[in-house]
Amino acid sequence: MGGIITTSHKRSLAYGLCPDSCADFGPIARNELSLLIEQNRMLHAHALPAMETLYQQIINTHNMVILTDAHGVILHSLGDADFLEKANRVALQPGVAWSEESKGTNAIGTAIAERAPALVHADQHYLNANHFLTCSAAPITDHLGNVVGVLDVSGDQRSYHQHTMALVRMSALMIENQLFSATFEDAITIHFHTRPEFIGTLMEGIASFTPGGRFLSANRNGLFQLGLTYSALQTHTFSSLFGLPVSALFDHYRTAAPGLLDLCMHNGVRVHGRAQLRLANNQFQHVLSAPHEQTRPQAASNLAANAARKLSGLRYLRTGDPQLELVLDKVTRVLGKDIPIMIMGETGTGKELLAQAIHNDSPRAASPFVAVNCASIPETLIESELFGYEDGAFTGARKKGAPGRILQANGGTLFLDEIGDMPFSLQARLLRVLQERMVTPLGSGKSIPVNVEVICATNHNLRERIAQGLFREDLYYRLNGLVVKLPPLRERTDLETVVKKILAIESDNGRYEVSPEILELFRRHRWPGNFRQLTNLLRTAIVMAGDEQEICLRHMPDDFMDDIAAANAAALPAPAAPGVLAASCEPAEPAPAFERYAPAGARLDEMEYSAIQKALQAHGGNISAAARALGVSRNTIYRKMPHLK
Ligand SMILES: Nc1ncnc2c1ncn2[C@@H]1O[C@H](COP(=O)(O)OP(=O)(O)OP(=O)(O)O)[C@@H](O)[C@H]1O
Numbered sequence: 001m002g003g004i005i006t007t008s009h010k011r012s013l014a015y016g017l018c019p020d021s022c023a024d025f026g027p028i029a030r031n032e033l034s035l036l037i038e039q040n041r042m043l044h045a046h047a048l049p050a051m052e053t054l055y056q057q058i059i060n061t062h063n064m065v066i067l068t069d070a071h072g073v074i075l076h077s078l079g080d081a082d083f084l085e086k087a088n089r090v091a092l093q094p095g096v097a098w099s100e101e102s103k104g105t106n107a108i109g110t111a112i113a114e115r116a117p118a119l120v121h122a123d124q125h126y127l128n129a130n131h132f133l134t135c136s137a138a139p140i141t142d143h144l145g146n147v148v149g150v151l152d153v154s155g156d157q158r159s160y161h162q163h164t165m166a167l168v169r170m171s172a173l174m175i176e177n178q179l180f181s182a183t184f185e186d187a188i189t190i191h192f193h194t195r196p197e198f199i200g201t202l203m204e205g206i207a208s209f210t211p212g213g214r215f216l217s218a219n220r221n222g223l224f225q226l227g228l229t230y231s232a233l234q235t236h237t238f239s240s241l242f243g244l245p246v247s248a249l250f251d252h253y254r255t256a257a258p259g260l261l262d263l264c265m266h267n268g269v270r271v272h273g274r275a276q277l278r279l280a281n282n283q284f285q286h287v288l289s290a291p292h293e294q295t296r297p298q299a300a301s302n303l304a305a306n307a308a309r310k311l312s313g314l315r316y317l318r319t320g321d322p323q324l325e326l327v328l329d330k331v332t333r334v335l336g337k338d339i340p341i342m343i344m345g346e347t348g349t350g351k352e353l354l355a356q357a358i359h360n361d362s363p364r365a366a367s368p369f370v371a372v373n374c375a376s377i378p379e380t381l382i383e384s385e386l387f388g389y390e391d392g393a394f395t396g397a398r399k400k401g402a403p404g405r406i407l408q409a410n411g412g413t414l415f416l417d418e419i420g421d422m423p424f425s426l427q428a429r430l431l432r433v434l435q436e437r438m439v440t441p442l443g444s445g446k447s448i449p450v451n452v453e454v455i456c457a458t459n460h461n462l463r464e465r466i467a468q469g470l471f472r473e474d475l476y477y478r479l480n481g482l483v484v485k486l487p488p489l490r491e492r493t494d495l496e497t498v499v500k501k502i503l504a505i506e507s508d509n510g511r512y513e514v515s516p517e518i519l520e521l522f523r524r525h526r527w528p529g530n531f532r533q534l535t536n537l538l539r540t541a542i543v544m545a546g547d548e549q550e551i552c553l554r555h556m557p558d559d560f561m562d563d564i565a566a567a568n569a570a571a572l573p574a575p576a577a578p579g580v581l582a583a584s585c586e587p588a589e590p591a592p593a594f595e596r597y598a599p600a601g602a603r604l605d606e607m608e609y610s611a612i613q614k615a616l617q618a619h620g621g622n623i624s625a626a627a628r629a630l631g632v633s634r635n636t637i638y639r640k641m642p643h644l645k
Pocket residue numbers: 307308311317345346347348349350351352353354417457459498501502531532533535
């Protein structure tokens with residue numbers, strides 16, 4: 001018997017099940033089942049068509065197609081149960097639980113326990129009563145990677161066919177993709193693949209972004225193609241992943257017959273893509289159908305700055321950190337004085353938010369705030385993007401002129417993000433605009449007067465870039481009237497206030513709070529993505545917490561916990577015991593404690609399982625106490641033993 005089956009049999013034994021027992025096959029009451037289907041409405045609705053299609057392929061083979069919830073309770077089944085004995089027929093009915101706890105080793109329960117597809121054939125089933133079955137099951141995960149249900153094909157073991165498992169896996173993937181596409185109401189969703197013919201198929205990558213371009217989530221193939229983990233993606237945007245600003249996407253779909261997008265991923269791989277633009281109140285329709293010249297500044301800056309607006313003025317940024325207070329005092333003094341401001345800081349420290357707040361508190365507040373990210377616009381486009389172009393300046397689809405971002409900011413503020421990435425050849429042109437206060441669009445002999453306040457931001461050490469000949473010294477001195485540096489999150493002393501503020505903004509009702517344990521974890525984290533990472537993490541945690549008020553370890557995404565564990569592992573001396581259980585997010589006492597509970601000579605997964613069980617027994621089933629004793633997080637225990645959730 002394979003490793004998965006052996007481990008599952010051990011779990012079944014630990015649940016106190018006996019192979020000869022006649023498990024309780026009774027379904028839950030009808031009204032409870034209706035409630036369960038309602039709770040799993042999205043899954044149910046998106047799975048039914050895929051189940052029908054799957055059933056068409058296995059019809060007359062004495063098999064049934066089954067959908068369960070995340071706990072293995074059958075929500076829907078399709079097919080002819082005549083092949084089963086009467087008593088067993090009842091067991092494959094909606095409302096019956098097929099978790100490992102209730103039926104021992106079986107494809108549904110084992111797929112849930114392992115979070116992976118499972119084939120359980122004949123006597124691999126734990127209960128003798130189920131030895132006549134052959135079952136192939138695949139878990140269905142949501143956009144956060146959580147198992148939300150299982151798709152299974154079960155039949156008489158004599159009808160076993162080796163292709164069944166592949167069919168089930170493909171159908172589960174189809175359901176996952178459908179669920180993914182329906183998850184975000186207010187989003188830009190990109191379907192992409194290196195080969196155009198794969199777009200629209202099961203193999204396509206799918207990634208969703210907010211209307212402002214911030215990464216929301218990607219499906220399984222999307223994560224694979226992007227080559228980044230879910231948590232690493234939290235710090236990304238559409239432009240950092242696909243090399244185009246969101247405004248270019250809108251431009252593309254404004255053309256009469258938009259073809260596939262030609263995108264270059266952050267790792268240099270070229271992919272083809274198709275975008276789906278969905279916004280609850282049809283705002284995209286407005287953006288796309290409105291005339292290009294007028295809408296682009298509105299579209300790009302309005303959509304992207306939605307979140308920023310919530311925290312508009314400088315006073316909203318004051319949350320008690322002394323370094324930040326100094327920054328805010330300095331910028332307040334130069335407001336409206338026509339002194340260029342240069343904001344330094346790591347990615348996600350809030351440079352754009354600060355620039356927006358400066359603009360909102362300045363006498364220019366009623367005029368546009370236009371943000372340009374010099375790093376995310378391809379070098380070939382940056383000139384036209386900034387300076388604009390005349391009618392007929394280009395051949396091809398975009399013959400009509402465009403005013404360019406500098407003119408769009410006229411009367412207001414131009415925010416040049418990542419100024420260090422401005423191509424050298426354009427730096428002289430920008431300097432001329434700033435000195436002469438005139439813009440000359442491409443293809444035009446006419447100069448247009450322009451009045452903008454410039455705020456720029458950079459992640460780079462510009463002096464080094466000057467020394468390397470990559471940045472013009474004269475432009476540097478023109479831009480750095482006041483230089484301020486935003487502290488990274490790990491250096492800020494106001495983390496607790498910041499967390500409360502973000503929770504209040506993100507939940508709209510200020511109902512949530514984080515547990516002291518989480519706050520401690522946050523204090524020790526390095527936050528490479530700074531506010532962007534923290535905001536996304538809390539946004540996910542709020543969804544996970546649902547009706548609970550306190551956000552705790554089990555609401556944290558696994559990837560974040562893995563990062564914490566990796567950081568802890570790096571900080572520890574060489575581990576005394578192997579095992580994923582070392583994935584601790586709590587102060588480490590781990591390896592010796594783990595050894596105390598693990599039997600000698602056992603396999604790694606068996607050791608883990610046994611250690612957790614013993615620790616639970618020793619602490620009367622108290623998960624927190626067991627986790628502390630093992631030196632692992634509670635989340636790790638939940639991950640290893642999902643039935644405890
Ligand atoms: N003080 C803050 N309070 C709450 N949220 C914040 C704060 N500062 C930044 N954020 C959030 O963090 C995210 C990143 O902020 P922002 O884009 O301003 O950072 P940035 O430094 O300009 O990043 P990058 O260098 O990558 O362009 C945004 O979603 C923003 O709303």
